[in-house]
Amino acid sequence: AGAALTIDPDFAVGEPNPRLFGSFVEHLGRCVHTGLHEPDHPAARPDGLRQDVLDLVRELGVTLVRYPGGNFVSGYRWEDGVGPVGDRPRRLDPAWRSVETNEFGLNEFMRFTEAAGVEPMMALNLGTRGPQEARELLEYCNHPGGTAWSDLRRAHGVPDPHGIRLWCLGNEMDGPWQMGHKTAEEYGRVAAETARLMRMTDPDLTLVACGSSNSSMPTFGSWEATVLEHAYEHVDHISCHAYYEESDGDVDSFLASAQDMEHFIRSVVATCDHVRAVRRSPKELELSFDEWNVWYRRLRDPEAEPRWEVAPRLLEDHYTVTDAVVVGSLLVTLLRHCDRVTVACLAQLVNAIAPIRTEPGGPAWRQTTFHPFADAARWGRGRVLRVEPRSDRHATAQHGEVDLLHCTAVQQEDDAVVLLAVNRATDRPLDLVADVRALGETRVVEHRALADADRHARNSALHPDRVSPRAVPGAAVRDGALTAQLPPLSWNVLRLH
Ligand code: AHR
Numbered sequence: 001a002g003a004a005l006t007i008d009p010d011f012a013v014g015e016p017n018p019r020l021f022g023s024f025v026e027h028l029g030r031c032v033h034t035g036l037h038e039p040d041h042p043a044a045r046p047d048g049l050r051q052d053v054l055d056l057v058r059e060l061g062v063t064l065v066r067y068p069g070g071n072f073v074s075g076y077r078w079e080d081g082v083g084p085v086g087d088r089p090r091r092l093d094p095a096w097r098s099v100e101t102n103e104f105g106l107n108e109f110m111r112f113t114e115a116a117g118v119e120p121m122m123a124l125n126l127g128t129r130g131p132q133e134a135r136e137l138l139e140y141c142n143h144p145g146g147t148a149w150s151d152l153r154r155a156h157g158v159p160d161p162h163g164i165r166l167w168c169l170g171n172e173m174d175g176p177w178q179m180g181h182k183t184a185e186e187y188g189r190v191a192a193e194t195a196r197l198m199r200m201t202d203p204d205l206t207l208v209a210c211g212s213s214n215s216s217m218p219t220f221g222s223w224e225a226t227v228l229e230h231a232y233e234h235v236d237h238i239s240c241h242a243y244y245e246e247s248d249g250d251v252d253s254f255l256a257s258a259q260d261m262e263h264f265i266r267s268v269v270a271t272c273d274h275v276r277a278v279r280r281s282p283k284e285l286e287l288s289f290d291e292w293n294v295w296y297r298r299l300r301d302p303e304a305e306p307r308w309e310v311a312p313r314l315l316e317d318h319y320t321v322t323d324a325v326v327v328g329s330l331l332v333t334l335l336r337h338c339d340r341v342t343v344a345c346l347a348q349l350v351n352a353i354a355p356i357r358t359e360p361g362g363p364a365w366r367q368t369t370f371h372p373f374a375d376a377a378r379w380g381r382g383r384v385l386r387v388e389p390r391s392d393r394h395a396t397a398q399h400g401e402v403d404l405l406h407c408t409a410v411q412q413e414d415d416a417v418v419l420l421a422v423n424r425a426t427d428r429p430l431d432l433v434a435d436v437r438a439l440g441e442t443r444v445v446e447h448r449a450l451a452d453a454d455r456h457a458r459n460s461a462l463h464p465d466r467v468s469p470r471a472v473p474g475a476a477v478r479d480g481a482l483t484a485q486l487p488p489l490s491w492n493v494l495r496l497h
Pocket of ligand 1 (some may be wrong): 347348
């Protein structure tokens with residue numbers, strides 16, 4: 001099979017915002033407890049954070065972490081998670097039918113963000129609570145002192161304000177599963193009023209309104225339009241969430257999941273721009289794709305639903321090579337839309353549908369999906385170039401005809417160009433030819449790929465590096481043409497300099 005493209009730095013999409021490489025920590029299963037935080041673990045720091053996990057978070061290259069949910073946040077009282085740990089209440093979490101000990105809360109999370117070198121993205125409970133509690137949380141976090149809420153933070157051992165800039169106005173409020181679920185009208189008003197109140201307290205905020213929970217929601221499109229009729233002038237972003245899984249053995253459709261993400265982004269951009277035109281607004285809204293990943297939701301056995309345990313094993317998806325290639329293709333799509341998608345979060349970070357897995361008292365390791373994310377976070381900086389790849393195509397049941405090649409090119413600050421590319425063909429390599437004359441003198445520095453003869457291969461505690469990227473020989477530049485062979489079903493990083 002063959003593929004061709006032209007790489008020319010004269011044609012750029014834009015400069016990706018570092019916030020595109022975010023992730024997500026929810027009080028869900030073992031993401032926090034025995035994931036990030038495990039005071040009794042041999043690798044625990046004095047504050048209870050696992051150093052082995054922190055090291056992997058840094059290696060992953062995550063820039064931003066959304067917290068504390070997710071479905072969890074829509075019933076959460078943030079006050080339960082601050083103050084002396086011994087005084088914190090244990091509460092039922094109806095979202096995940098778990099018991100939350102609250103041993104880890106806001107200030108512990110902020111310590112994690114410092115230790116991991118990431119920006120916090122704080123989600124508000126607009127399900128069972130409203131603008132007043134949201135504003136009080138903001139005052140606790142960001143006001144220097146001299147008021148009850150800010151002095152409470154100081155009494156809790158945090159003299160300086162946290163200075164949290166990025167806030168989500170609720171979570172998936174369009175979803176009937178959400179605690180405090182709302183209609184678009186109801187939510188649009190609450191989002192607008194919460195945003196106004198927040199900005200009256202601290203004008204220097206970036207606010208994200210809830211968009212659709214996935215592109216199959218019955219309200220997809222109309223939800224965004226109605227919410228933005230109320231909230232357009234008060235917010236900066238609208239959110240998108242999407243999870244993909246292989247079903248009924250239809251691997252070709254699964255590998256083409258980025259087509260749905262593409263449709264999602266284009267539709268939401270169009271809706272934002274429609275509202276903008278109607279309102280004659282000078283402001284252009286940005287997209288926050290603040291939950292995306294592969295998630296095998298259909299494998300959830302209702303009989304195995306948790307029953308009010310602390311940190312149950314929940315959503316611990318064990319990712320394959322195929323899943324990693326899909327994650328890579330979703331990263332390519334986010335980069336290709338970096339002019340409008342300026343925040344994105346791989347959901348989630350540890351244990352629950354996550355690139356990092358841990359065992360309580362045991363090791364931490366990289367899932368297959370860790371690798372494409374780490375590559376994109378490392379090389380998706382600088383300028384995303386506009387490339388129009390042409391390749392052999394094949395038919396898929398869910399997405400029609402799709403290209404076998406899905407790729408983007410990124411010009412780094414030092415002018416090196418990195419091609420991030422996926423071969424969606426499971427049974428054949430893809431012979432790639434790229435016209436790189438516009439790059440002048442250049443050569444291949446590296447071609448690495450994540451691929452495996454067994455598309456179901458995974459990493460585990462026993463075999464943590466069973467699947468990891470390997471060098472691919474043969475790529476070269478001659479007479480202004482790059483030639484390379486992308487292995488069957490692979491995620492590829494091709495660096496030119
Ligand atoms: O990330 C898992 C869950 O998926 C989140 O809690 C929710 O927002 C989404 O439905």
